Amino acid sequence: MNTFQRPVRTTLLTGVGLLATALMVFPLYWVVVTSLKNTTEIFHTPPTFVPVHIDWTSYLDNFVRNGDVWRYMGNSLQIALGTMLLSLLLAAPIAYGLARLPIKGRNIILFTLLVLQMFPSIMLAVPLFVMFSRIGLVNSIIGVILAITTRTLPFAALVLRPYFLSLPRDLEDAAFIDGCSHWGAFARIILPLSRPGLLTVAALTFLMGWSDFLFPLSLITDDTKRPLTLGIYKFISEYGVRWNDLMAVSVVAAIPILIVFLFAQRYITSGLIVGAVRE
Template sequence: MSTQQKSSQTLLLTALGLFCTAIILFPLYWVIVSSLKNTVELFRSPPTLFPLQLDWSPYIDNFVQNQDMWHYMGNSVQIALGTMLLSLLLGTPIAYGLARLPVRGKNVFLIVFLVAQMFPSIMLALPLFVMFTRMGLINSLLAVVLAITTRTLPFAVLVLRPFFLSLPRDLEDAAFIDGCGLWTAFYRIILPLSRSGLLTVATLTFLMGWSDFLFPLALISDDTKRPLTLGLYKFISEYGTRWNDLMAVSTVAALPIVLVFIFAQRYITSGLVAGAVKD
C-alpha cells in the first residue's frame, strides 16, 4: 500500500471516528442546550441548535433558590460511594481467592457470578424488598447500597480475577520466602500492583451506584432519602413535563459521570484489557 493510500485511509477512518463520536455525544449536547432555552424556544419548530437567548433560570430555581436537588445529590453520592467501597471490599478477596487458591468448584462460582450478571434488576427488586422489609431496612440508604451491590459484586469479581491471573506467581513466592503470610503478600504486593484494575472497578461500580434507578424506586418512599435519579421525577407528572428543569438537573447529574470518565479513562482502558489473554 502506497503512502498516499495510507494517508487517505487514515483520513477516512478519522472522519468516520469523528462522525460516530458526534452521534454519540449529540444527545448530551441536546440536553445541555435544551436546559438553556426558554419555554417558547424549547417547543419551537424547527428547533434551534443553539439557544437564541440563554435562560439560566432552571439552574437558579433548582440549585440556588431550592436546595432539594443538593440533598438528592448528597444521597446519590452516599449510595455510589457505599456501593463502590462494598464491591471492592468483598470483590477483591473473592477474585484473588478464585485466581490463586485451590478452591473446589471454582468454575461453578464463576458461572454463578456470570449468570447473576444476566438477571435483570427487576427480578431482584421484589425479593429484596420483602427481605429488607423483614430486616427493617426499608427507606434506608443501606438497603439501596446492598441491593445495588448484588449487581456490582459479580462484575467486580469477573473483572478482577483475570487481572490477578495476569500477575506472575513469582512475586508471591518471593514474599513467602521473605516470611510474609498470604494476607500480607496480598496486601503489600498484589494490591499495589493491581491499582489499574482496582481503579477500573471502583470507577464503574461508583457510576452504577450513581445512576441506578430501579432499586431506589423499589426500596425508598421517604423523599428525604431519595437519590437524584428519583428526584428527576419531580418534574414529570400527569399534567405535563417541566422540560427546562428536567434538562438542567439532568445536566448536573451527568456532570460527575463525564468528569469521572475524563480523569479515569486511562485506568479503565488498561484495567479492562489486563489479563485478557490469560485464564
Template sequence: MPATQKTLRTALLTAVGLFCTVIMIFPLYWVIASSLKNTVELFRTPPTLFPMQIDWTPYIANFIQNQDMLHYMGNSLQIALGTMLLSLVLAAPIAYALARLPIRGKNVFLFIFLVAQMFPSIMLALPLFVMFTRIGLVNSQLAVILAVTTRTLPFAALILRPFFLTLPRELEDAAFIDGCTLWSAFYRIILPLSRPGMLTVAALTFLMGWSDFLFPLTLISDDTKRPLTLGLYKFISEYGSRWNDLMAVSVVAAIPIILVFIFAQKYITSGLVAGAVKE
C-alpha cells in the same frame, strides 16, 4: 498500497469516525442546549440548534433558590461511594481466591457470576424488598447499597480475577519466605500492584451506584432519602414535563460521571487491558 489510495482510505476512515462521534455526542449537546432555552424557544417549531437567548433560570431555581436537588445529589453520592467501597472490599478477596487458590468447582463459581449478570434487576427487586422488610432495612440507603452491590459484585470479581492472574506467583512466594501469611501477602503485595484494576472496578461500580434507578424506587419511599435518579421524576407529571428543569438537573447530574471518566480514563483502560491479557 499506493500512497494516494492509502491517503484516501485514511481520510474516509477519519470522516466516518468524526460522523460517528458527532452522532454520539449530539444527544448530550442537545440536553445542554435545551437546558439553556426558555419555555417558548424550547417548544419552537422548527427547533433551534443553538439557544437564541441563554436562560439560566432552571439552574438558579433548582440549585440556588431551591436546593432539593443538591440534597438528592448528596444521597446519590452516599449510595455510589457505599456501593464502590463494599464492592471492592468483597470482590478483591473473592477474585484473588478464584485466581490463586485451588478451589474445587472454581469454574462453577465463575459460571454463576456470569449468569448473575444476565438477570435483570427487576427480578431481584421484589425478593430483596421482602427480605429487607423483615430485617428492618427498607427505606434506608444501606438497603440500596446492598441491593446495588448484588449487581456490581459479580461484575467486579470477574474484572479483578484475570488481572490477578497476570501477577507472577513468585511475588507471593517471596512474601511467604519473608514470613507473610496469605492475607498479609495479599494486602501488602498484591493489592498495591493491582491499583489499575482496583481503580477500574472503583470507577465502574461508582457509576453503577450513581445511576441506579430501580432499587431506590423499590426500597425508598422517604423523599429525604431518595437519590437524584428519583428526584428527576419531580419534573414529570401526568399533566406534562418541565423540560427546562429536567434538562438542567440532568446536566449537573452528568458532571460526576464525566469527571470520573476524565480522571480515571487511564486506569480504566489499562485495567481492562491488563485483565484481558491472561485467563
C-alpha cells in the same frame, strides 16, 4: 496501496470517525442546549440548535433557590460511594481466592457469578424488598447500597480475577518465604500492584451506584432519602414534562461521572485490557 490511495483512505476514515463522533456527542449537546432554553423556545417549530436567548432560570431555580436537588445528589453520592467501597471490599478477596487458591468447584463458582450478572434487577427487587422489610432496611440508604451490591459484586469479582492472574506468582512466593500469610501477601504485595484493576472496578461500580434507578424505587419512599435518579422524576407529571429543568439537573448530574472518568481513564483502559487478554 499507492501513495495516492493512502491520503484518500485516511481522509475517508477521518470523515467517518468525525461523523460517528458527532452522532454520539449530539445527544449530550442537545441536553445542554435544552437546559439553556426557555419553555417557548423548547417547543418552537422548527427547533433551534443554538439558543436564541440563553436562559439560566432552570439552573437558578434548582440549584440556588431550591435545595432539593442538592439533597438528592448527596443521597446519590452516599449510595455510589457505599456501593463502590463495599464492592471493592468483598470482590478483591473473592477474586484473589478464585485466582490463586486451590478452591474446589472454582469453575462452578465462576459460572455462577457469570449467570448472576444475567439476572435482570427486577427479579431481585421484590425478594430484596421482602427480606429488607423484615430486618428494617427499607427506606434506608444502607439497604439500597446492599441491594445494588448484589449486582456489582459478581461483575467486580470477574473483572479483578484476570488481573490477579496476570501478576507473577514469584512475588507471592517471595512474600511467603519472608513469613507472610496469604492475607499478608494479598494486602502487602497484590493490592498495591493491582491499582489499575482496583481503580477500574471502583469507577465502574461508582457509576452503577450513581445511576441505579430500580432498587431506590422499590426500597425508598421517603423523599428526603431519594437519590437523584428518583428526584428528577418530579419534573415528569401527567400534565407534561418540564424539559428545561430536567435537562439542567441532568447536566449537573453528569459532572461527577465525567470527573471520575477524567482522572481514572488511564487506569480504566489498562485494567480492562489486562482483564480481556488474560484468563
